[in-house]
Amino acid sequence: MCGPTGTLVTGSSGRGWSPVHTADTNFCMLAPSGRAVDSPLSWLHGAVMACATPAERHGWLSPVECPPGVWGQAPWFMGHDLPWQSVEVLAPDSISRQPQEETTSNTESDAEHSGRFGGDGNELQEDPPTKLSVEMVPGNVWSFATKPDGCRIVQQAFDEARNNGEREALAAELHGHVWAALRCPSANFVLQKCIATLHHHSLQFVLDELMLQGCSAAVYAAKHRYGCRIVLRLLEHCTASQVAPLSEALLESLEALCAHAYGNFVVQHLIDFGSREQTRRCFSLLAKRALDLGLNGHSCAVLNKAFSCGTSDDATILSRAILSHEDLVVRMSCCRHGSAAVIHMLETLPAPERGHVCRQLSGKDKKLIASRYGRMVLPVLQAALQKM
Incomplete structure (x- = not known):
């Protein structure tokens, strides 16, 4: 007072x-x-x-x-x-x-x-929020999907649906919202769950809306922070014939996607889930552009996936392309994903190609020791030299 x-x-x-x-x-x-x-x-x-x-x-x-x-x-x-x-x-x-x-x-x-208000009349007490439940989802799929808490309830509804018919009814409320969903930090999870739980025949609307804007739009989605996840789920769960237009659009921009922070994951999925023809085209471009791709950290992740998933013939062709560039294998050894690719080369390549890798790395101990990732290559290199 x-x-x-x-x-x-x-x-x-x-x-x-x-x-x-x-x-x-x-x-x-x-x-x-x-x-x-x-x-x-x-x-x-x-x-x-x-x-x-x-x-x-x-x-x-x-x-x-x-x-x-x-x-x-x-x-x-x-x-x-x-x-x-x-x-x-x-x-x-x-x-x-x-x-x-x-x-x-x-x-x-x-x-x-x-x-x-509270007991002392000083602090405003907000009304408790309405607790969302699965029973509230039908009719509210899109409005719930765009909110952090609501998107979890919608995903739960897809998981708990008793049959594909119930899931199709939920997915019907996403029609016309595919592009908005793949760019939304919450709704993209709902769209992923929809793709993962629905029968592939019921997913055509997602592909149609995605490709409606043309090939450049599909590449944009593959490079988007959230959109790339939708492309990955489509490659995983749709048939080769369904995703053929999408895959073709991605292959046309393969080099740019390889060097992109999010696009490189899409290329890795193409190698994993694409048809044999699509995989062959991926390896062909990787070998042709080995020098540029080997100097990029994101592209090295694609090279690592290629060595781990490709056939022995594919790996041999790709390794020869890398070894044809002086010191490229040394520079790859000093980056995160490149070192993993070099380790694959030392462990899985036939003796002639493995010997070539060892010769290029021999005498480069100082460079390898100076690098965090190069130090991971050294013991594998020493083991390979002992086998020669």
């Missing part, structure tokens, strides 16, 4: 108090936010002192200097069991003027007020 201008009577701490001027223009107090205080100084002083013990009265009446900007501090009487802390404080001359109907209304208003 602030007394005559410039003084503050100290006391317990509290929150939610604001300055309120009384009828005495030279007196101001900190009152609970939302409380009405409009009374002369003498009346307020008498009300406070009436409920205090002699010791408290003595302690409360010690004025101290009140610096500017202290209105947000706690009033001195906060924490004491004062009878007027929990009721509306009204001036004596205003009590008789309150009609009975208004008193009833005030009681209802107080009940509503206490329901919206």
Whole structure:
């Protein structure tokens, strides 16, 4: 409470108090936010002192200097069991003027007020959020899918569907939203779950909407942070004939995808799930562009996948293309995915090609030791040299 201008009577701490001027223009107090205080100084002083013990009265009446900007501090009487802390404080001359109907209304208003706020009336208590359930999903698939919590419930609904018919009913609500879903941080998970759980015949609408904008749009999706996941799921779960237009669009931009942070994962899936003809075309381009691809960290991940999944003939052709460039295998050994590709070469290539790799790496110990990933290649190189 602030007394005559410039003084503050100290006391317990509290929150939610604001300055309120009384009828005495030279007196101001900190009152609970939302409380009405409009009374002369003498009346307020008498009300406070009436409920205090002699010791408290003595302690409360010690004025101290009140610096500017202290209105947000706690009033001195906060924490004491004062009878007027929990009721509306009204001036004596205003009590008789309150009609009975208004008193009833005030009681209802107080009940509503206490329901919206905490016990001390200071902190707003938000209504508990509606708990989402699987039963609420039909009819709300898209609106739920775009929200972090809702997308989990929709995925659960796809998982718990009893048959493909129920899943098709849920998927029908995604029609027309494929492009929005593959770019949404939440809805992309719903679309992935839809692709993974539906029968491949029911997924044609996803491919149709994806390819509706042309081949360049499909490549854009393959390079998108979330869209690439949709392309991966389609390559995994659709038939070769279904994804043929999509795969062709990807093969036309294979080199750019190999060097892309997200696109390289799509190329790896093409090697994993593509037809034999598509895989052959991938290996052909990798061998042709070995120098450029071997110097790119993302492309090296594709080379590593090629060595781990390709046939021995494919691996031999690719390794010869890499070894034809001086020091390329050494530079690959010093990067994360390139070192993994070199280790595959040392462990799986036929003896002639493996010997060629060993010769290019021999004498490069200093470079390999200086690199975190090169140090991983050294023990494999030593083991290969012992076999020669």
